[in-house]
Amino acid sequence: MxxxxxxxxxxxxxxxxxxxxxxxxxxxxxxxxxxxxxxxxxxxxxxxxxxxxxxxxxxxxxxxxxxxxxxxxxxxxxxxxxxxxxxxxxxxxxxxxxxxxxxxxxxxxxxxxxxxxxxxxxxxxxxxxxxxxxxxxxxxxxxxPELQRLPHGERFRPFTVSPSRLGFDEYDVAEQRLVSHHYHVVDGRLDVMSFPFRYVxxxxxxxxxxxxxxxxxxxxxxxxxxxxxxxxxxxxxxxxxxxxx
Structure with missing residues (x-):
């Protein structure tokens, strides 16, 4: 599972x-x-x-x-x-x-x-x-998959940028995977989460x-x-x- x-x-x-x-x-x-x-x-x-x-x-x-x-x-x-x-x-x-x-x-x-x-x-x-x-x-x-928007050799693609939130996807082209990283300020504290995905x-x-x-x-x-x-x-x-x- x-x-x-x-x-x-x-x-x-x-x-x-x-x-x-x-x-x-x-x-x-x-x-x-x-x-x-x-x-x-x-x-x-x-x-x-x-x-x-x-x-x-x-x-x-x-x-x-x-x-x-x-x-x-x-x-x-x-x-x-x-x-x-x-x-x-x-x-x-x-x-x-x-x-x-x-x-x-x-x-x-x-x-x-x-x-x-x-x-x-x-x-x-x-x-x-x-x-x-x-x-x-x-x-x-x-x-x-946003690969056509990545410069050659680049692996990171931001999807959210604000004073309280930052999010970007980290691509692994060889394995057809990405990790979605989330940084979020909650009640004055930085909350960090990362989620693995397989793009298709x-x-x-x-x-x-x-x-x-x-x-x-x-x-x-x-x-x-x-x-x-x-x-x-x-x-x-x-x-x-x-x-x-």
Whole structure:
């Protein structure tokens, strides 16, 4: 089982640390997109966390089941209104099975990169395929690796710079990995956290999907279905389960 990097220390202020991601401008388009794909079926969220997407999606009438490795994050979800309607299984979402089948499964906000090996990411696609009904959809929201923005020989790419916060990604191109470093001033004290990830390319995800019996259907640069281009910094991709493997 992979390491849990979202324990109590992270969970206790997770919502605050990514508060901008809870804005309606971020949440509402994602919920509309996912609800449309779920239709009359149920949805499975891998890495459900504190319920940023699952709770409003459930409020639209879509039954949601979650998987998450972090019991501390799930405790925060459980404290929120409506969480009693969302069953959550604690486990590694690359391998964990839950009862039933789903018309939709999804991973948002770079969560696929929490699986830090290609084998684990491939296993995740196969696990999703096992849970999907025929014709079911799998959605992944993930960053586009910013290698084209790195000068030759450079390994570091800042993503947050302010008087109270500093964040930068440290790339290891040979291993296709990065470590996301966060420095945050909290109550006058410096809080330092680092998270390992494995970045992944769109074409690589398409191949993983095909290996699991899924076919690419859509790729956009955001939840509002803006075109995916050379300048896109992330993508929202959709695959459809078409075969049994």
């Amino acid at each position: 992979p390491d849990d990097h979202f324990g109590e220390h992270v969970a206790e202020r997770y919502d605050e640390s990514v508060s901008e991601m809870f804005d309606s401008a971020e949440v509402d388009p994602a919920v509309r997109f996912l609800a449309d794909l779920a239709g009359d079926g149920a949805a499975l969220e891998l890495g459900i966390g504190t319920g940023r997407i699952a709770l409003p999606l459930n409020r639209t009438g879509v039954p949601v089941h979650g998987i998450d490795l972090s019991s501390a994050m799930v405790e925060r979800l459980r404290a929120k209104p409506g969480a009693d309607r969302i069953p959550v299984t604690i486990g590694d979402f690359a391998h964990t099975r839950v009862p039933g089948t789903f018309s939709l499964a999804y991973l948002v906000f770079n969560t696929i990169m929490n699986l830090t090996s290609q084998d684990e990411q491939v296993a995740c696609f196969r696990t999703v395929a096992d849970h999907l009904e025929p014709g079911g959809r799998f959605v992944v929201e993930v960053m586009v 390319w769109p074409a690589e995800l398409d191949l993983m999907a095909r290996m699991a019996g899924m076919t690419p259907r859509e790729r956009w640069s955001d939840w509002n279905r803006q075109p995916f281009t050379n300048d896109s910094t992330k993508h929202v991709s959709v695959w459809e389960k078409t075969t049994s493997v």
